[in-house]
Amino acid sequence: MGSNRGVTPTVYVSVDVEADGPIPGPYSMVSFGAAVAGWHDADGFRRAGGQAASFYRELRPISADYNPEALAVSGLDRAALEAGGAQPAAAMREFAQWVERLRTGPGGRRYRPVMVAYPAVYDWQFVYWYLIRFTGSSPFGHSGCMDLKTLYAARAGVPFAGVGKRSMPPELLPDLPHTHHALDDAREQAVLFANLLEWPGVDAAERA
Template sequence: MSRRRVKPSLYISVDIEADGPIPGPYSMISLGAAVAGRQDAGGFTPADPEEHTFYRELRPISAEFDEQALAVSGLDRDRLCREGADPAAALSEFTAWVGEVSTGAQPVVCGYPVAFDWMFLYWYLIRFTGGSPFGHSGCMDMKTLYAAKAGLPLRAVAKGTMPRHLLSRRPHTHHALDDAVEQAELFANLMAWEGPGA
């Protein structure tokens, strides 16, 4: 019996900043992405997370925003309303970039935690491009990955509970590209880690 050939996975660390808790009423105001590595039958190969990156600041799509959410990124919403990229253009450019960097592989979003970033990214892709290069579920949560390898309940996990050697030495700045690169390093470390008993 022959085994079906499975395409490699190309992991892309994604971080977004938003001006509220959910897409639609609120806006994704920046999008950063960095290639974290590639996995095939032979294992995982990390990438230099600064080699292939994508970053855009987007024009808000509604008048609604939450001051506390907006303050996290430090981005100027008035400036974004004037100068931010059109969401349809930015997401089309992102889709093209994903296609370029993932030639011969299936792209997968990874994030820490991935739920918030995936929710905005997938909504924006469907709303503004009509499709997603990741399908409807092509994402991996680093928090879950760590919990499974560490044998811990998910809600017991925070970056502060992780062994220091797993964490990136880069600061978490809440700039979407900086954080995507930082998370790409965390992801590579988690993929190589064999667990607390190793």
């Protein structure tokens, strides 16, 4: 067994966002899903598997502005969201509480939550903005986020520009559909993240 000395145990939370525009504030996050991807501590990484804890909400828009093409990606109906979507303040409080519960992990250890996404620069801006705007704080702190495109570029030793799922080795790609339903896509991302952490990298794979 390893020692926890110098290691901060981490629980990775895959999050996917669907929105009706490019930035939060003028536009709205219409849905988001989250799934535990795994735990990482001095004993190594353990993926969460198919029964991972998850969270999903569809949200009431926060502004009158929206981009019809962006909204269409999610397949959600704006009138239905305005009538029956969750209030953002309530949904973000519930999400923050759900993430806080993940701090207690396997073996009763305390874990720090880190959000993972693909690409994180898009999903993180909505999640962090909504958390700060509607709850005043973030369970991920101000920088607890990891981008899967960056992770792949570093592990593969390739330039970031041009990185996409089509450029990744087939064995890394999840055998799950990308539906643009936020929870489905969060679960897909969770598998991709676990595959990347367990992947030996290009050099090791070529040596094998």
